[in-house]
Amino acid sequence: MREKLIRLIYEKAFKYSEEPVFRLVSGGLSKYYFNCKTVTLSPEGMYLIGNIIFDMIANLDIKGIGGLTLGADPISNAVAYTSYLKGKPIEAFVVRKKAKQHGTMQWIEGNIKEGDSVVVVDDVITTGSSTIQAITKLKEASIFVKKVIVLIDRQEGGRENILKFLSQCGFPQDLDAIILRDEVMKLHETLKSVY
Numbered sequence: 001m002r003e004k005l006i007r008l009i010y011e012k013a014f015k016y017s018e019e020p021v022f023r024l025v026s027g028g029l030s031k032y033y034f035n036c037k038t039v040t041l042s043p044e045g046m047y048l049i050g051n052i053i054f055d056m057i058a059n060l061d062i063k064g065i066g067g068l069t070l071g072a073d074p075i076s077n078a079v080a081y082t083s084y085l086k087g088k089p090i091e092a093f094v095v096r097k098k099a100k101q102h103g104t105m106q107w108i109e110g111n112i113k114e115g116d117s118v119v120v121v122d123d124v125i126t127t128g129s130s131t132i133q134a135i136t137k138l139k140e141a142s143i144f145v146k147k148v149i150v151l152i153d154r155q156e157g158g159r160e161n162i163l164k165f166l167s168q169c170g171f172p173q174d175l176d177a178i179i180l181r182d183e184v185m186k187l188h189e190t191l192k193s194v195y
Contacts, residue, residue, distance in 0.1 A: 013039045036151055041074050049075055068133050094108070094109040119145075120134050120148045121151075150178070159175055
């Protein structure tokens with residue numbers, strides 16, 4: 001399944017240029033870009049991601065899975081759906097970028113509460129700031145982060161930043177990346193040499 005997912009990401013989400021033309025959330029320019037929504041919102045992508053991540057967390061005692069909207073949303077939804085099909089339901093949750101401006105004015109949406117344990121997910125990490133933002137809001141809500149899973153690690157310091165922050169929060173320094181940038185670049189070089 002993982003090999004299929006790498007191929008799907010390469011075909012649908014990966015863009016490459018010899019010159020750094022892609023502006024990142026961090027503000028920098030890059031030669032390559034991952035638009036993961038084309039995969040995480042596709043039926044095949046949801047199926048692969050839901051199953052891969054569920055298998056990674058099936059033995060963890062957690063209540064929910066989620067992260068900062070929008071990158072985490074389709075991932076956590078795919079896992080929640082898969083978890084129900086497999087008889088071990090895990091709640092999906094959403095961490096807002098801004099507090100709700102009316103009603104309960106909350107940062108976190110879903111069926112998780114103070115004292116629950118969760119897994120945080122994200123689609124792509126560069127500096128790790130989106131993931132750290134989600135972890136911050138969960139800590140403020142007294143929700144325990146057991147693990148972080150990212151779809152793609154761009155291998156630009158994000159992993160180290162997140163692990164350091166988890167440690168500062170008193171959470172386990174447990175982060176898994178399903179796919180590394182180097183793996184996608186290796187596939188890119190291989191296919192480039194074929195054509």
